[in-house]
Structures are given as C-alpha cells and as structure tokens.
Amino acid sequence: xxxxxxxxxxxxxxxxxxxxxxxxxxxxxxxxxxxxxxxxxxxxxxxxxxxxxxxxxxxxxxxxxxxxxxxxxxxxxxxxxxxxxxxxxxxxxxxxxxxxxxxxxxxxxxxxxxxxxxxxxxxxxxxxxxxxxxxxxxxxxxxxxxxxxxxxxxxxxxxxxxxxxxxxxxxxxxxxxxxxxxxxxxxxxxxxxxxxxxxxxxxxxxxxxxxxxxxxxxxxxxxxxxxxxxxxxxxxxxxxxxxxxxxxxxxxxxxxxxxxxxxxxxxxxxxxxxxxxx
Amino acid sequence: xxxxxxxxxxxxxxxxxxxxxxxxxxxxxxxxxxxxxxxxxxxxxxxxxxxxxxxxxxxxxxxxxxxxxxxxxxxxxxxxxxxxxxxxxxxxxxxxx
Numbered sequence: 001x002x003x004x005x006x007x008x009x010x011x012x013x014x015x016x017x018x019x020x021x022x023x024x025x026x027x028x029x030x031x032x033x034x035x036x037x038x039x040x041x042x043x044x045x046x047x048x049x050x051x052x053x054x055x056x057x058x059x060x061x062x063x064x065x066x067x068x069x070x071x072x073x074x075x076x077x078x079x080x081x082x083x084x085x086x087x088x089x090x091x092x093x094x095x096x097x098x099x100x101x102x103x104x105x106x107x108x109x110x111x112x113x114x115x116x117x118x119x120x121x122x123x124x125x126x127x128x129x130x131x132x133x134x135x136x137x138x139x140x141x142x143x144x145x146x147x148x149x150x151x152x153x154x155x156x157x158x159x160x161x162x163x164x165x166x167x168x169x170x171x172x173x174x175x176x177x178x179x180x181x182x183x184x185x186x187x188x189x190x191x192x193x194x195x196x197x198x199x200x201x202x203x204x205x206x207x208x209x210x211x212x213x214x215x216x217x218x219x220x221x222x223x224x225x226x227x228x229x230x231x232x233x234x235x236x237x238x239x240x241x242x243x244x245x246x247x248x249x250x251x252x253x254x255x256x257x258x259x260x261x262x263x264x265x266x267x268x269x270x271x272x273x274x275x276x277x278x
Numbered sequence: 279x280x281x282x283x284x285x286x287x288x289x290x291x292x293x294x295x296x297x298x299x300x301x302x303x304x305x306x307x308x309x310x311x312x313x314x315x316x317x318x319x320x321x322x323x324x325x326x327x328x329x330x331x332x333x334x335x336x337x338x339x340x341x342x343x344x345x346x347x348x349x350x351x352x353x354x355x356x357x358x359x360x361x362x363x364x365x366x367x368x369x370x371x372x373x374x375x
Contacts, residue, residue, distance in 0.1 A: 176296055176297050177293075178296055203291060204293040204294050205294065205296065206293065206294065207286060207353045207361035207362070207363045208322060210361060211327070211331065211353055211355060212327070214355075234359045238357055
C-alpha cells in the first residue's frame, strides 16, 4: 500500500489534535489482543487483529461502518458469545489472564468491563436503582447505607450528583439526554470495572452534552483503560491517546493519536481521517 | 425573574435536542436576539460547565411575535475545534414530543 505523508494541517484545516493526545510510555499494559479473528457464520468480520490497550489511556477505534470495530469491542467482554454460528480464534489477555478461554464465566468477566452504548439507555427505573442494580447483583454492596454511598460516589464521579441528589427516586428516563448518558457512565462504573467500553457515546447528544461527556471521559481516564468507538474524527483526535484504524475487518494502522491523524502511514488511513473516504 | 426554555441540537449530526431551562430577567425578550443568546450562555458557563466555554454565533433572529429566538453557531472547545449547533430559545414551555 502506498505510504503518504499528511500535511501537518489537514486539508479542511479544521482537525485539531487535542492537548491530551499522545500516549505516555509509563502507562501499563491492560489488555492484549493476539491474532484475533471472528466470523459470523461464513462471513469473516475480523482478520488477525493484534493490538495492546493501556491503563489510563483512551484508545479510539475508528473506521467506516462495517469495518469490525463494534465486533471487536463486543469480543472484549464476550458479548458475541450469545450469537448463534459466531466463532472466534485468537486470544484476549486481560492482566495476563486469557479471557477468551471458554472456562472464563462471561458474567463474572463482564463485571471487569463497563459498557456505555451509543444512545443513553437507562433502565426504566429510578436513578438510584440504575446505579445500585449491578453492584447488588454482583454482591459488591448489601446494606442500604453501603448502596447509598456507592450511588453518591458514582454520581459525584460523573458530575451528576448536584443535579439529581434531590430526585434519586425519580425515573432515570426523565433526565435530559446528556444527563442520561452520564447516568449510564455512572451505572457502568458502579461495578468497579477495570476497562470502559464506549460505543459512540456522544453521537446522539447535543454539543453542550458532548463537551460535558468528553470532559468526563478525560477525568475517568486516570482510573480506567478506556476504549471508545467514534465516527467523529475531531472527537477521536480530541479525547484519545491512541487510535486504531480498521477497514474491512483488518487493523490497518494503530498508534499514537497524533501520528494517526497528523502523519498516517497508509493512504487509506490518510483518506479516512481527512474525510476523503468514509 | 422568569424561566426560559432552550433546546440545542448538534447541527452536524442531529441526534437528540438537549433541553436547558434557565432563569433570566422578565424583560429578556425585549432585548435583541444576540442578548437573549448571551443570557443563555451565561447560564451554561455558570450552571453547566462551571467555567467559561467559548462560542460563536453566526446568525440569530427573533420570531415575529417576539417570543422565540433561533440561533446558529458553534461551541469552541479548548483545542479550538468547533461543535456546530442550532439553538432555540422560547418563553414557552416545550411541548411533549
């Protein structure tokens, strides 16, 4: 494939790499994906993917629709296990443990992963219930005071406590879209996960809610390994330290976000991040 | 003081409109559309972000009846990237969808 050098200022002059872009070599390896392939029946969705994900970093998965980034995200917490006729080869290693092994119980594994979906999807129950449910299910809290403390801690961490502390028993679905998405992040961190998986979390939000969510992701980065799927190149450039570009199930480029956006090695990646192809 | 109702939409991608009720002077809608928008962003800085976030307004106008303002512009983040929006501000409570 032809190698191109992108100009430091991209074609439309509008793509800005955020001040937090660029990974830190001191961050510890959290998750290693080794030669991972995945099939839906006869159709191969992922082809020999290998990459490392690090603590205290946001890694952005980017690429056109159908390139396999959502499939890969769902492989990480074994959500694809339930799909009939699907099969996977390769290894996913979390802190040295092979979690792709069928001996690993997916529900226990999923406690180590928080999930935030594209559209805010709080349970149609109270704000308090939304956060307490997972933690109670996994036995992390038992007494009422423990549960209340956990709910407050999670809401404070996502910057929602002051806004909802007087209506904890009102439905989570009554909140605004941006508040609902922050509630979903609070729900995701309530089970004390190690990795946060986010599938286009800001795509359905207005700019104020998006800016708030991005600031939250930057704060959470200190405590988690975060993987985020986004179709918004500016967002990926703003919030991630590493980026992985996928195309037709293959990992085309992976590295420092600055390099991916300002000096991509492949013409395909260059065309994608500059908006010439997508 | 009176309560006003703002709705903001991502002008690039659409999606869901964020609803932001805010408090302002009773005579706010006697002022220009730009001043109405400025009152909304004062609320955003003070009560939502808790710090100043830049914005630019490309166009704003008031309805003939003088009870609604529409504005188009962008939030400008620290890295100077823009998040384009369409903003609707009304003296009326939003109707249920």
